[in-house]
Every structure is written in structure tokens, then in C-alpha cells.
Amino acid sequence: xxxxxxxxxxxxxxxxxxxxxxxxxxxxxxxxxxxxxxxxxxxxxxxxxxxxxxxxxxxxxxxxxxxxxxxxxxxxxxxxxxxxxxxxxxxxxxxxxxxxxxxxxxxxxxxxxxxxxxxxxxxxxxxxxxxxxxxxxxxxxxxxxxxxxxxxxxxxxxxxxxxxxxxxxxxxxxxxxxxxxxxxxxxxxxxxxxxxxxxxxxxxxxxxxxxxxxxxxxxx
Numbered sequence: 001x002x003x004x005x006x007x008x009x010x011x012x013x014x015x016x017x018x019x020x021x022x023x024x025x026x027x028x029x030x031x032x033x034x035x036x037x038x039x040x041x042x043x044x045x046x047x048x049x050x051x052x053x054x055x056x057x058x059x060x061x062x063x064x065x066x067x068x069x070x071x072x073x074x075x076x077x078x079x080x081x082x083x084x085x086x087x088x089x090x091x092x093x094x095x096x097x098x099x100x101x102x103x104x105x106x107x108x109x110x111x112x113x114x115x116x117x118x119x120x121x122x123x124x125x126x127x128x129x130x131x132x133x134x135x136x137x138x139x140x141x142x143x144x145x146x147x148x149x150x151x152x153x154x155x156x157x158x159x160x161x162x163x164x165x166x167x168x169x170x171x172x173x174x175x176x177x178x179x180x181x182x183x184x185x186x187x188x189x190x191x192x193x194x195x196x197x198x199x200x201x202x203x204x205x206x207x208x209x210x211x212x213x214x215x216x217x218x219x220x
Contacts, residue, residue, distance in 0.1 A: 005029075006085070006218060007060040011036045011078075013069030013091070014157045015148045020068065023207030026215060034058075040153050047160045051077035058082045064218050067092060068203050069183065070161055079170035086172045086218060090210075091181055091200045094169040098188045103162045145204070174217055178202045193217070 008031055010021045018035035026033060036057055041050055055078050058065075062085040067075030072092025079087045093099055148154075177189050178198025186194065193213075198206055 005032050006064055007032050007034060008064045008066060008218065009034045009036055009058055009075075011054075011065070011067040011071035011075050012038070013067075013071050014161070015146045015154060016068070016071075017145065017147045020145050020204050023204065023211075024214070025207075025211050026218075030215065031218070034063075038148050038153065040150055041156050043152075045156070047074065047077050047164070048080070050074070050160075052081050054078055055082040064088065066090065069200065070157055073161065073164055073166075076166065076170055076173070079173075084170075084172070086174065087170050088174045088176065088214075088217065090176045090203055091178060091184065091198075092175070093164075093184050093189070094173060094175055095166050096164050098184065098190070099162070099164070100183075100185055100188060176217070178206075 008026065010018060010024070010033060012018050012020045015038075018037050021033070021035055024033070034057075036054065039053075051074055054074065058078070062083065064086045065075040065078055065082075065084045066088040067073070068090045069092050072089030075084075075087055076089065076094070078084075175189070175192035176195060177184070177186055177192040178195050178200065179186055180197055181200045183200045195202055195206060195209055198209075203210065
């Protein structure tokens with residue numbers, strides 16, 4: 001790396017903001033963390049075009065891109081434009097064949113277009129979409145994390161996920177996946193670092209694991 005410190009750009013999952021990374025702490029003498037947030041896509045915008053525009057926020061050469069869930073798909077698209085040193089995906093998929101059957105079914109039946117996304121202000125429903133979890137407790141916490149409530153953004157995101165066509169992941173990709181991920185079941189995932197008992201929201205709930213292991217994963 002040309003600099004003493006490694007720049008790590010963090011991209012949250014669908015409808016979530018960068019506060020999901022509040023628990024992540026990397027040694028400041030070796031790493032600089034930069035949190036990215038979603039912007040509203042233009043009408044008809046492809047995920048690749050969105051990724052190219054998001055790369056305008058990446059201000060360092062050879063960065064590390066880390067994305068969670070749908071953000072993991074996005075950073076893989078970004079890797080085509082901003083040439084990262086390493087791409088890390090968490091609770092995500094590295095090609096379309098790892099998508100669960102229900103998402104493949106949605107692609108062909110357009111079932112995802114029938115989802116009641118107009119109810120995005122219902123945090124419980126949004127948490128079900130974004131995190132794959134039924135939320136009954138700690139609603140205020142999820143209100144904090146899931147702040148992107150724009151219906152067009154949610155519709156666009158669901159459409160990009162079910163229609164994702166990637167065959168080959170970018171070079172230097174590391175996939176970290178929870179053993180109990182309800183959104184992208186581990187049974188579909190090949191060759192990844194498995195987090196025991198990790199769920200789809202492990203970036204929040206298992207921050208300690210990431211703080212212990214990310215420095216080595218990034219630099220090895």
C-alpha cells in the first residue's frame with residue numbers, strides 16, 4: 001500500500017444508514033474508516049451506474065471496500081470503477097447463484113413488485129425486508145438504523161437485488177457470512193469465512209468479532 005494507513009470504506013445494507021457501523025473500531029494507527037450512505041437513485045438507474053456515482057465518494061487509491069447485504073452487492077459493482085485493494089462483503093452474496101430461491105422466483109414472477117413497499121414507514125415491516133428479522137423489541141434502535149424510507153428507493157433496491165446478474169466476483173474478494181443468516185441462507189454460499197451463530201445483522205450484534213478479526217482479514 002502506498003500510504004502508511006489503509007483506507008476502509010463502509011457501505012450499509014438496504015434502507016440502513018452508516019450508523020450500523022458504530023460498533024466497528026479498527027486500530028487508528030493502521031486504518032482510516034470512511035462511512036458511506038445511500039443516495040436516492042435516478043429513475044431507471046442501473047446498479048452499475050449507481051456504483052460509478054458512489055465511487056465519487058471514494059477519495060483514496062487502492063482502498064478497501066466493505067459492504068453489508070445489498071451494500072455488499074454494490075461494493076462489488078464499485079470494484080469495477082475504483083480498483084480496491086480488497087473487497088469485503090458481509091451477510092451478502094458474490095454471484096447470482098447464491099441468491100435464495102424465493103428471490104429467483106421473484107425475478108421471474110415479478111412478485112417483488114407486489115410487495116407493500118408503500119408501508120416503508122412501518123419499521124417492523126422494513127426490518128423484515130432489510131434484516132430478515134421479525135422485530136418486536138428495540139424498535140427505537142431499528143428506527144435509528146433503518147432511516148431510508150423512500151418508496152422509490154426500496155422498489156429500486158428490491159429490483160436490483162432479484163435481477164443481479166453477476167457471475168464472477170471481483171478479484172481479492174473476501175466473503176464473511178453468518179451461520180444463521182435468514183436473508184441469504186448459508187446453504188447457498190460457497191467458500192466464505194463463517195461466523196458461528198451469526199445472523200444477517202451480525203455487523204451490529206457481533207461487532208466484537210469484526211473488531212477482532214477484520215484487521216487481519218484486511219491485511220493478509
